[in-house]
Every structure is written in structure tokens, then in C-alpha cells.
Amino acid sequence: MNRPYQRNHDQRNTRSYRTQAALLVVLIALLLSACGNGGNGGNSESSGNGNAAGSASSAAGGASATKPAKDVKLVFWHHYSAASPEEKTLTETLIPKFEQDNPGIKVEAVAFTWEDLHKKLQVAGSTNDLPDVARLDIIWVPELQRSNWLVPLDETFADFGNTTSGLLEGPVSTAKVGEHYYGLPLNTNTKVLFWNEDMLKQAGLSQPPTTTDEFFSALEAVKTANPNAWGYGEPGLYGWNVLPWIWSNGGDVLSPDMSTADGYLNSADSIAIVARLQQAYQGNKLAGFKPGDVPVTEGHAKGSYALIAEGPWAVAQFQGQFTDYKARMVSFPAGKAGSVQVLGGEDIGITNTRHQEESWKFLQFMTSEYAQVEMGKVGQIPVNLAAMDNAEIKAIDYFAPFLEQLKTAKARPPVPAWPQIDEIINTTMSKIFLKNSDVKTELDDAVKQIDALLHA
């Protein structure tokens, strides 16, 4: 009599235990996003707290900002690469020098990846946890300015004009939104065509392609000579990757007044060049952007991609990791509109911090000849005129092709919605290449989406 009851009882226990266990698993699944959110919040809070504590103590301790009783601590967020000597130069050479020249000011540098820094700034901005100073990709400035997170430098600091007069005009303009300037340029860059001499020789070519037509026939020749290789490697399908092709062929992404993409991204010139690239992709002559592809820079040095378009940092990577490979560079293949590459680079901006004067000093230091030369030595093309004339910078021979390419380089449209537009370009191009969709249909569709964003 006892046993059946017990069995039943045990079973019920097991069952309810299992129900609970299963329920718990479901709940944990649901909570995944909430937990992640909490983690992020905690992170930004900790740096924000430090910031707030620092400013509170300086406000309490000193009567004015000119003579703080305690050190002012500036928090500087950046995405200098930790894999290359950039971050080391920043933390071991530049910041110690700045702190030595400016007693009473300490700089805490916090490194992020490019992608994380963009996210982190947006989240920190909405929770008032921004750092004092941040390094900004030039394409983020309009977006961050629209949120009112950046200080207009020309309005705030009397010696703004004096400072910028020593800097290259083009890069200075990258921080201009509307009538005002929201940053100083830190470095500039663009991409050039890298060519693997051995691979081209094997394909019977002694010279790299200089025009779009030569480029496409080179792809053909490389494929014939080496079916396992690709003529061209492209790591992504964003504006950074595809716009040089479109621009060089006479197309564009937006109208000059940046009010519409209609007639530009879907113009005959844009369609023609994208269709040509699509054809090359279908012929397995270009690769690099889909999951599972050989990484582009590495593949270029190791004989998978004969041609790639990359920035000056690739040279540092070749020198560091592929010592047998000698990088060769030439201007990007010219289409009917010339050889037009994309302008890249970074600005440095000040947020609505209490330490504006100290931050401004740091900005001036980072754009000074000394700092620009040091960063130039690790591959960051300077924007300081005196640094450009500096003997140490002139001795860096691989800057020459980039400086030549910069003369015709074009900036991506400085509209606040650019990050979203860039996503649309990526998705559209992915459909065109990976799904072999009709180029015109896809570009027309992209234009509709972009125009909706522009008029939102």
C-alpha cells in the first residue's frame, strides 16, 4: 500500500522539480538581453563615476579652474590600435609628455575598437557618461553633433583660428557641421591599390593596373594563371569599400546638396560599375567579404589576392607580420571620373565637460608638431603643416602614394544619418553580390530607403 503512494509522490516531486527547472531555463533565455544591458550600464557608470568624482573634488577644492587644488583628470576615449604601436605611442610617449608640460592635468586614456567606440559614445551620451575628450572617426561628427554632445570649438576658444592655421585645411573641414567646428583633425588617410608583384608576374603582367579597364583585365589574367587565387580582395561592402568604385566611374551616393540619393546611387554610371564588379564576383575573380573568405590583408601577402585597396596601416601590418613580403602601392585604378578614393581620418572633440580649458590644451597638444610626428612614425598621416615638413616624416617613403591619392580623395556625405545609410549600402551590395540580384532593382530600392532616412 505504501509503495504506490510513494512512487506517485516521488514522481510528482520529480515532475514539479523538472517543471521548475525547465521554467528556469526559459526565464534565463528571456533574461539574456536584460543581463547584457545591465553589464553595459555598469561599465559606463564606473568610468562616469570617476569622472564625476574628479570634477566634484576639483570644484570643492579650488576656487577657480585656473588653480585646481587637485589634479584634473581628463578621460580620453580613443580607438588607436593596440595591435600596432599606435596605442603604445599614445600612452608611453605622448601622454607622459603632455602631463609633464601641463602640471596639474592627468590624462586617462581608454582604448576601444572602432566599432565599440561608436556604440559606447552613443550610449554614454544618452546617460551623461561621456568622457572629456574623444577621438572620433570623421563620419561620426555630424551624428554626435546632432545630439548636442560636442562643444563648438570655434565659439568656445579664442585661439581656435590660431590653432587651425597650422593644420591642413581639408582635414580641418571634416569637423565642420553647419557654421561651426566640433573637433580638430588628428590624422588623415585614404586607400591606395596594393599589388602583389609575384602574382601579377605569374599572370604575365609587369605593371599594376592604372585604369578600371586594365583592372578588370588583370582580374581575368590572374584567374587564368592561378585558378585558386583571386584578382582582387575586398574585406567589406560598406561605403568605405564600394564608393571609390562608384565615384571613379562618375557615380555618387547623394546629390551635392545631400537631399536625395535618387539619380546618384542609381545613376547609369553607378549601375554600370556595380554590375561589372558583380560579374567579376560571379566569375570568382574577387572575394574577401563573405564569411569563410581568406582575410584580405593576410591573403594579399600570402598569394590569395593579387590586388587590394588598403590604408597606410596595412603597410605597418605587412612589415610586422609578413616580413618576406614587400608591399607595392599605386594609385587606385582610374575610371572615367579619375582615380577617386575615399577620405578617411579622425578628429578629436570635446564633450560638454567641466574641464573644457584643460581638454582644449590636450587637443592642441595632440595636433602639435611633436605629437603629429610621433604618430606619423607609426603610420598615422599627420595633419599638422610643420609635421608634414618634418625630416622624420619626409623620410617615411610609403606616405608618398597616400599623399598623392589624398589630392583627389572624396569624403563620404557628412549627414547625421550616414551610419544608417552605410548599413543600407552594405545590405544592398550583399544582395547584389551574394544573391546575384538585379543591380538596378536593388539600387533603386536602396535609394528609396535612403531618401526616407534623409527626409525623416
Next chain:
Amino acid sequence: MRRRTFNLEAYLFVAPPFAFFVLFIVYPLVRNALYSFTDFRLTNLHAAPFVGLDNYVRVLEDPVFWISIRNVLIYGAISVPGQIAIGFAIAFVLDRRIAGVRLFRTLYFIPVITSWVVASLIFKFIFTDRGLLNYVLSDVLHLTGEPISWLSTPLYAMIVLSLLGIWKGTGWVMVMYLAALQNVPKDLYEAAAMDGATVPQSVRYITLPAVREMTGFVQIMLIIGAFNVFTSVYLVTDGGPLNQTEVMLTWMYRQAFGHYDLGYASALSFLFAIPIGLLTWVRFRLTERSGT
């Protein structure tokens, strides 16, 4: 008959875990539910206007949502039976006193304690276009000329991810079955053998019915696990190309922390909970009805 009495000590004992449960599970769940009815974005934490069922409508109209459901079903359809079949087979073989049995049990369990991150990166290395598998297939065995794009062909990629799931989870299934097999009376096998039953017959009529309860448990845990697949997808394909290998959690993560669309991600999480809840309920109803 038991009388209900107020037992202070019992409540005090229950209170700490219950408080923990409320704070870390109930509260976030409720907040998450509220977020799903608002346009709440990571880029603007101060404003979360109420939008009613808008987020749910957006999710249901989103083609990637359906792709992610499809992919989870493919993943589950391959990895769940795969883990159960292989895990059971290994357990069956290792459920006897033979030399080296402990060593083999340990070896088969190692993938379970291996980090998902490490396992995913190794699988990625094997299956990239110029990876180990393509090298073996084309350069060693000369079976294919062109390398096969395992990771950028959606169906292949889902198969690769399922294989990773099988590799990673089989050891756990084995341990579960080993435990269940301990309770199968050995004399049943002896009796069957005397009646002339073959090994497959013994498995079919003795072992499988005896471990049915465990099979049910393993099944439900693996199905829930399949719905929760994240790390491997995130690291091996990252949902690409073109969101074609997105699964429920990677899509939810991308919405929340890629697009900062927390309201949408919250709605997603509740819609994703429906199939998991349903499956759990169906499974327990089946267990109850079978009366085992």
C-alpha cells in the same frame, strides 16, 4: 490530513532564494515585458514612448525573424537527434566493465567542458574556404576542384553549426544515459539472451523502454538548448551572409546591441519564449499521459 500552519522558520529559509529570484528573474522579466510595448532605445534612455503592440507587429513582419526561426528548427532537427543517437550509442557501449572504459568516458566528455568560444573558433578554422576540410577535400583527396563555401552557403553553415552542437553536446547525453542505464536490471538481458534475442532486439525491447524517461528529459533539455544556441553562431558566421544564418538569440542580440532597439528586442524575446514554452508544456503533457 495536514493542517496549514504559519511556519515562520520555513518562510525565513525560503526568503533569501525567493528574494534573489524576484530581484534577478521576476523583476527583469517584468521590466522586459514593459519595454516590449515602448520605443526604448539604447541611444536615448530617457524617453521610452508607449507604442502598444507596434514592436510585436514589426517583429512578425520582419523576414529575418522567420529566417531565425527556420534556422533554429534546422539546427534542432539535426543536432537534437544527432546528440541523442550518438550519445546513447556511446553510453550503451561504455556501460560495461571493459578495460579503459573510464578513459573513454572522460574523453567523450571533454567537449562538454571545452569552452564554446574555443570550439567555435576551431570549427571556423576547419570550415573556412581555405580551411582544413577544403584542403583535405581538394588538395589531398582531389574530390572537388573549387573550395566549397561551407560558411557562406546558409544551409551548409547551419549543418556545420549543428555538427558543432552535436560534437559539443554528445558527452552530456552520454553521461545522462550512463546514469539511466545503471538502473536497467541486467537479468532482463540475460533472460532475453536465453530466449535467443539479438543485441539490436535487446536494445529495442529492453534498453530503450527502460530509459524512456531519460530520453524524454534529454530531449526537452536539448530542444531548449537548441533554441538557445548563440555563441557558436555569433562566432562562426555572425548571422551572415545577409542574416541568412541568424538564429533567435543572435537576432535578438543584434537588435538590442547592434541596432540599440531594446523595445523591439524585448518583443522578440517574448515571441521567442512562446515556442519554447509550448514545447515544454507539450513534453510534460506527454510524459504525464504516458504514466511512466
